[in-house]
Amino acid sequence: MSINVKDLSFCYNRGTSLQRDALVNVSFSIDKGEFVLIGGEVGCGKTTLLRHMNGLLRPHSGSVTVDGLDAGNKKIRSKVGLLLQHPQKQLFAKTVYEDIAFAPSNIGFKDNELKDHVRYAMDLTGIDGSISSVSPFSLSGGEMRLVALAGVMAMKPEYLLLDEPTSGLDPENRSMMLKTLKELQASGVTIIIVSHQISEMISFAEKIMMLNSGSIDFIGTPKEYIFSTSSSLQLPDITSLMKDLKTAGMDVSEDVFSVDDALLQIKKALLNVDGKRNE
Amino acid sequence: MIQLNNVSYCYNENDYALDSVSLEIKKGEFIGIAGRNGSGKSTLIRLINGLLLPLQGNVNVMGMDTMDNDSIIGIRKIAGMVFQDPQSQFIGMTVGEDVAFGPENLGLSHEDICGRVDTSLKAVGMYIYKDHTPRALSGGQKQKVALASILAMEPELILFDEATSMLDPVASEEVLKLIKQLHNKGVTIVYVTHRLEELIFADRLIIMDKGRIIHDDNPRKLLNEENILDSGIYLPPIIELSRRLCSEQVIEPIRLPISREELMEALCQLM
Ligand SMILES: Nc1ncnc2c1ncn2[C@@H]1O[C@H](COP(=O)(O)OP(=O)(O)OP(=O)(O)O)[C@@H](O)[C@H]1O
Numbered sequence: 423m424s425i426n427v428k429d430l431s432f433c434y435n436r437g438t439s440l441q442r443d444a445l446v447n448v449s450f451s452i453d454k455g456e457f458v459l460i461g462g463e464v465g466c467g468k469t470t471l472l473r474h475m476n477g478l479l480r481p482h483s484g485s486v487t488v489d490g491l492d493a494g495n496k497k498i499r500s501k502v503g504l505l506l507q508h509p510q511k512q513l514f515a516k517t518v519y520e521d522i523a524f525a526p527s528n529i530g531f532k533d534n535e536l537k538d539h540v541r542y543a544m545d546l547t548g549i550d551g552s553i554s555s556v557s558p559f560s561l562s563g564g565e566m567r568l569v570a571l572a573g574v575m576a577m578k579p580e581y582l583l584l585d586e587p588t589s590g591l592d593p594e595n596r597s598m599m600l601k602t603l604k605e606l607q608a609s610g611v612t613i614i615i616v617s618h619q620i621s622e623m624i625s626f627a628e629k630i631m632m633l634n635s636g637s638i639d640f641i642g643t644p645k646e647y648i649f650s651t652s653s654s655l656q657l658p659d660i661t662s663l664m665k666d667l668k669t670a671g672m673d674v675s676e677d678v679f680s681v682d683d684a685l686l687q688i689k690k691a692l693l694n695v696d697g698k699r700n701e
Numbered sequence: 702m703i704q705l706n707n708v709s710y711c712y713n714e715n716d717y718a719l720d721s722v723s724l725e726i727k728k729g730e731f732i733g734i735a736g737r738n739g740s741g742k743s744t745l746i747r748l749i750n751g752l753l754l755p756l757q758g759n760v761n762v763m764g765m766d767t768m769d770n771d772s773i774i775g776i777r778k779i780a781g782m783v784f785q786d787p788q789s790q791f792i793g794m795t796v797g798e799d800v801a802f803g804p805e806n807l808g809l810s811h812e813d814i815c816g817r818v819d820t821s822l823k824a825v826g827m828y829i830y831k832d833h834t835p836r837a838l839s840g841g842q843k844q845k846v847a848l849a850s851i852l853a854m855e856p857e858l859i860l861f862d863e864a865t866s867m868l869d870p871v872a873s874e875e876v877l878k879l880i881k882q883l884h885n886k887g888v889t890i891v892y893v894t895h896r897l898e899e900l901i902f903a904d905r906l907i908i909m910d911k912g913r914i915i916h917d918d919n920p921r922k923l924l925n926e927e928n929i930l931d932s933g934i935y936l937p938p939i940i941e942l943s944r945r946l947c948s949e950q951v952i953e954p955i956r957l958p959i960s961r962e963e964l965m966e967a968l969c970q971l972m
Pocket residue numbers: 434435442443444462463464465466467468469470471507836837838839840841842867
């Protein structure tokens with residue numbers, strides 16, 4: 423059970439003077455249940471890639487399959503949910519409840535079954551029943567984002583694609599969003615996130631993929647990412663600091679993402695130095 | 702340059718998005734603003750360039766009151782604004798036309814306009830997209846074009862409302878460098894962001910909460926304050942590490958290191 427992308431190429435405005443390759447020979451696979459981060463500079467093809475994984479765009483060459491089905495298959499839309507880069511655009515109904523219920527009722531769920539889908543989505547995203555009858559547009563940015571996410575989750579997708587789910591959110595809302603995504607993964611949903619904030623999410627990820635001008639630049643585990651010698655990869659500030667300290671001769675390791683670990687390592691290293699000095 | 706006196710604003714009755722805010726910004730200052738979602742940052746910015754008018758109090762930009770109908774045009778000429786959502790900002794059919802729109806309104810010559818369009822598109826790395834339609838750009842590319850449109854007007858004051866939220870780290874660093882250059886040339890900058898890393902060199906850091914300014918101080922001083930986290934901001938990891946190294950007496954808490962370079966320097970002295 424997995425998403426398989428093979429030799430995928432795509433360009434916008436094909437055959438016109440504005441033709442531009444957005445994806446070039448991209449191949450990778452994502453296993454069911456994984457937590458995957460996709461990064462890369464502005465315009466490198468991340469959103470274009472996500473839109474291929476739920477069949478919104480069709481490859482010009484190559485293939486995309488989800489659990490063996492071609493991504494163009496209608497069944498894919500309920501199997502693979504997509505949260506857009508501007509989730510406000512995903513909200514339109516008069517109330518939060520109607521918004522969340524839209525997709526499942528659209529494909530024919532009614533009464534208890536529909537309620538069950540909505541309840542599932544609200545529970546997963548931690549949306550309080552007390553706001554189900556208010557307008558989604560009266561909510562804060564963070565809540566709106568969660569409602570849009572609930573609308574996607576109401577289809578009970580097995581794969582969840584998220585395009586910059588934390589941009590524009592304040593720190594409290596960001597950690598609420600990340601916590602929710604971690605819980606979704608624990609309930610069996612495969613999480614695929616496009617983000618510029620790799621360092622913020624690196625400790626959650628199992629696989630990291632970096633795109634560069636439509637091609638894969640790096641794919642591997644967070645550890646491999648940090649030890650990669652490719653200079654184009656953006657490291658978390660803490661990791662860069664540890665690397666610099668190590669280069670300067672301090673006895674610390676470089677695969678550190680958290681402040682706690684960095685503090686421990688630095689204290690230990692400095693004590694060692696002091697110890698030697700005392701000898 | 703900018704003066705707000707007891708300014709209040711509500712979108713809905715009795716629900717204050719901005720609650721008696723007074724603020725003075727001097728010419729050439731770089732002001733950073735942070736705070737929770739819904740704390741009033743965008744509302745404050747919109748009041749400064751006259752997109753919103755105060756319900757109470759008054760807003761004055763270079764001697765012009767925003768309530769004065771005639772001043773709005775004058776204010777728009779000297780104050781550029783880059784919005785949170787660049788979508789709402791596009792008017793032209795092509796990226797080039799879009800960037801030209803501002804300078805055209807300033808009544809510049811054709812050559813001057815073309816020159817400014819090319820220079821500012823090159824400055825943000827979007828020159829190759831000059832003939833594309835702005836609607837077909839990626840999220841981050843739209844933000845870059847919105848920025849170029851403002852640069853082309855060469856304003857004396859620029860208001861940035863989360864203008865780099867969709868840029869990758871390298872691009873946002875480049876944009877920030879560009880903004881610092883403008884600042885060095887004397888342009889007044891008001892810069893809203895959730896990423897405090899971007900504000901450590903600001904002249905003043907303002908934290909908003911519930912429609913009020915709850916902190917307004919030098920960033921190094923503010924980021925060292927005990928209860929700063931109560932205001933809903935987060936500390937960049939490097940600064941959190943610095944604070945803990947200071948509080949555990951590993952490094953001397955005389956001057957809190959607030960960048961990676963500063964912390965590196967402080968630690969190397971101990972080796
Ligand atoms: N609808 C479209 N029509 C034409 N070109 C497009 C369209 N959407 C995107 N492009 C182009 O395709 C390339 C990849 O865009 P894409 O949106 O996938 O980038 P991205 O990696 O998501 O960038 P960002 O980080 O800015 O969101 C860019 O050069 C962009 O200008």
